[in-house]
Amino acid sequence: MNFDPLIPVSSGGSAGGGGGLLGGMEIRQHQNKSPTFQGEISTPPTIPPTNSTSADLLGLSFDDMVTVPTDKQQPQPQLEPTMAVMAPHISSDISLLEPTPSTTVPEVSEPKGSLALNLLETPLTSLKVPDEYSQLPPVAGWTNKDVCQDASLRLTVTKLVSPDQLVVVLFLTNQKQASLSDVTLSLKPSSNLTAKASSGVTDLSFKTSLTGFATGVHVVTLVPSSPAPRMSLQGQVAYSDAMATNKRLFFDASLLVSDFIRPLGLSTQEYGKKWPGLSNERTLNIQSSPNTKTVAQFMDTLRSRLSLHPIQIIGQEGIAAGTFLPKIPCLVHGKVTSANLDLRVRTPSSLLTDSLAKLAEQVFK
Numbered sequence: 001m002n003f004d005p006l007i008p009v010s011s012g013g014s015a016g017g018g019g020g021l022l023g024g025m026e027i028r029q030h031q032n033k034s035p036t037f038q039g040e041i042s043t044p045p046t047i048p049p050t051n052s053t054s055a056d057l058l059g060l061s062f063d064d065m066v067t068v069p070t071d072k073q074q075p076q077p078q079l080e081p082t083m084a085v086m087a088p089h090i091s092s093d094i095s096l097l098e099p100t101p102s103t104t105v106p107e108v109s110e111p112k113g114s115l116a117l118n119l120l121e122t123p124l125t126s127l128k129v130p131d132e133y134s135q136l137p138p139v140a141g142w143t144n145k146d147v148c149q150d151a152s153l154r155l156t157v158t159k160l161v162s163p164d165q166l167v168v169v170l171f172l173t174n175q176k177q178a179s180l181s182d183v184t185l186s187l188k189p190s191s192n193l194t195a196k197a198s199s200g201v202t203d204l205s206f207k208t209s210l211t212g213f214a215t216g217v218h219v220v221t222l223v224p225s226s227p228a229p230r231m232s233l234q235g236q237v238a239y240s241d242a243m244a245t246n247k248r249l250f251f252d253a254s255l256l257v258s259d260f261i262r263p264l265g266l267s268t269q270e271y272g273k274k275w276p277g278l279s280n281e282r283t284l285n286i287q288s289s290p291n292t293k294t295v296a297q298f299m300d301t302l303r304s305r306l307s308l309h310p311i312q313i314i315g316q317e318g319i320a321a322g323t324f325l326p327k328i329p330c331l332v333h334g335k336v337t338s339a340n341l342d343l344r345v346r347t348p349s350s351l352l353t354d355s356l357a358k359l360a361e362q363v364f365k
Helices: 268-277 295-306 350-364
Strands: 084-086 095-099 145-149 153-162 165-174 180-189 193-197 206-210 215-224 231-240 246-255 261-263 280-287 309-314 317-324 328-336 340-347
Touching: 145 246, 153 180, 153 231, 153 246, 165 180, 165 206, 180 193, 180 215, 193 231, 206 215, 215 231, 268 309, 268 317, 268 328, 280 350, 295 309, 295 317, 295 328, 295 350, 328 350, 340 350
Parallel strands: none
Antiparallel strands: 084 095, 095 215, 145 153, 153 165, 165 215, 180 206, 180 231, 193 215, 231 246, 261 317, 280 340, 309 317, 317 328, 328 340
16 A cells, blocks of 8 residues: 555545555544643543544545544652751752651661662652642653762752753752762753753852752753754762762763653544655664554554654554754654564655654664
8 A cells, every 4th residue: 555645536435445544544633732841741532433524625435444542641740758947058059958867767678789889878768850840740760860989979860851952850869967068069961952041041050069968950952953863961970979089970961852752632633744844764674563563552652752742643654743942843654464564654754754764664673
């Protein structure tokens, strides 16, 4: 079956005939509103089922049309904070939480691998993003993720999805009772990214001191000026410990193309009109995996892992759309068979098409 939204056909075909998602059939026109960003990325609204066939702008029709399933929203886990008091404010970009260590030492199982720290010296406090960002959903897998640490200091990162930018919250935690002085965080984003601190300044570094078990919070926002094959937020943390020994930690937090894609609500007809104008295409033939057993699973993975907006499912085919910030359209078409996933990716940029196709290949393998 050929999928080619470039060539409209007449509406004279039989309503009971089979065919591709945008070829040889009438289209029922459903307008999907763009999802909002409140708490989590909203899934597309349920389209009421209908038994009638209506003509669209292309004069095509769909048989066996099903709506894209709407996942139930999963509540974000709420971690119980321990007793804490606010330390004096250090700067406009830093807030400090100083938990009071418990006098009772909890039983802790033997830590494994890279987490083999002296956990008894680190109170089990919850890292909470500032209130003004608390309603933004996190990027999957990037909630309080450690990016570098030693016995005294730990740097933890949370990525949050804002409609027009990526918000990165960095937590610097003193893991000892003794204070750390001259704590300096320096950040270096990829050259295609415009970065600002939460105060709006472009100087991303800050310097402070951390008393025992205190946590400093720093927020930066990132917006791409253009696509890039690889993006990251690199940096280093320097500090002086209680023995006046200068120490330094380095980190490299990866940034995926999906971190900067936002769902684009289009109708099937709008999708069909945009497709021919996007000249850069990549086609993939991927062996079937747990993410592609059904077309519904395929579409849900596009939504949850690639930040795309599911538009329509017809038979074993599905289409989805997104916007790479600030406003580059990305269109995806997939056909699920028992053995393979046939995937087509189109954008106006060869770099963006290649990056999105490469990420999709990793996700669906």
